[in-house]
Amino acid sequence: MNGSLVVVDDVAASFAQLVLDRAAARKASQFAIAFSGGSTARDCYEQLALFRAPAIDWSTVDAWWGDERCVPLTDEDSNYRLVEESLLSKVAPLASVQPMRSDIPNAADVYDRLVRSAPPIDLIHLGLGPDGHTASLFPQSEGLTAHVDRLVVSNVDPLAQNPHERLTFTFAGISRCRSAVVTVAGASKTEALHRVLDGDLSAPAAHLANDDLIWLVDAEALGSRTAR
Numbered sequence: 001m002n003g004s005l006v007v008v009d010d011v012a013a014s015f016a017q018l019v020l021d022r023a024a025a026r027k028a029s030q031f032a033i034a035f036s037g038g039s040t041a042r043d044c045y046e047q048l049a050l051f052r053a054p055a056i057d058w059s060t061v062d063a064w065w066g067d068e069r070c071v072p073l074t075d076e077d078s079n080y081r082l083v084e085e086s087l088l089s090k091v092a093p094l095a096s097v098q099p100m101r102s103d104i105p106n107a108a109d110v111y112d113r114l115v116r117s118a119p120p121i122d123l124i125h126l127g128l129g130p131d132g133h134t135a136s137l138f139p140q141s142e143g144l145t146a147h148v149d150r151l152v153v154s155n156v157d158p159l160a161q162n163p164h165e166r167l168t169f170t171f172a173g174i175s176r177c178r179s180a181v182v183t184v185a186g187a188s189k190t191e192a193l194h195r196v197l198d199g200d201l202s203a204p205a206a207h208l209a210n211d212d213l214i215w216l217v218d219a220e221a222l223g224s225r226t227a228r
Contacts, residue, residue: 001197001206003180003213011040011185011218015125016047018181018214022123023056030095034064034124034169034177035087036135037079040185041127045087058092064115066124067136067168068100070107070154077164100152100167108167112152115173124169124177128184129162132192132203135174136166144204146170171207179212190223 008014023031035041065079073080080099088097100111115121126134136155137143143155143166151173155166174180182205184193195203 001199001215002209003182003215005197005215005217007217007219007222009218011183011216012043012047014216015044015181015183016051018216019048019123020051020056022179023061026122028119030060030062030119032062032064032119032121032123034066034121035079035083036066036125036127037069037082038127040183041079041125042082042086043185044125044183045083049087049090051091053092058094061094062118063088063094063097064121064124065098065100066126066174067166068102069136069164069166070102071164072103073099073101102165102167108152108154111167112150112173115151115169115176121177123179123181124174126174126180126182126205126208128182128189128192128196128205130188130192131159131161132195132200132205133157133162134182134205134208136162136168137171137204138162139202139204141204143168143170144207146172148172151176171209174208175210177210179214180208180210181214181216182208184215184217184221186218187220187223189221193217193221194223 068079138157146153196206
């Protein structure tokens with residue numbers, strides 16, 4: 001397993017505090033974060049929304065997305081909608097908000113160029129699926145072998161376990177971020193987490209290789225295994 005494994009009592013609260021600490025420590029005037037989706041992510045963003053100025057100056061935060069379902073931004077399956085409901089609608093306006101839009105031509109190319117034109121994202125938030133996927137990089141999918149020059153691609157789950165075509169950061173796009181934080185909560189993720197811990201490369205998340213990579217997991221996700 002690459003990165004640091006940190007076992008915590010409350011994944012969402014620990015994630016929120018980590019973001020707060022990283023934003024405070026950032027030397028530049030702006031702090032950029034790429035958001036995720038899923039129930040654990042929603043919990044994390046609801047906790048993050050509890051922090052108000054001066055704890056965090058939202059006017060200096062740039063919002064990005066690490067992956068998105070190819071649905072309207074208002075769709076209940078949209079990661080943008082999840083972040084809007086759980087965080088953006090509850091805090092002061094951000095410096096910028098850059099949703100992944102699938103309703104425009106060559107959407108992956110457009111977002112790739114947008115990411116490439118900006119400074120490296122300070123922190124990308126990732127999850128872990130029961131099948132071992134992270135972002136929208138699914139087992140056996142074409143996105144796993146995207147050319148190293150691609151930061152964002154279109155992808156689909158060839159095993160049909162995850163619905164909708166997706167837009168997603170590639171491993172190269174994730175590695176370009178200064179830090180990556182993977183949040184893993186609950187017993188439904190135990191098997192996938194153990195595969196990553198064992199270095200099972202059939203689990204896409206086992207390929208994450210950021211220099212600053214943190215796994216925030218709870219005891220329920222870890223199961224009976226001892227943290228290493």
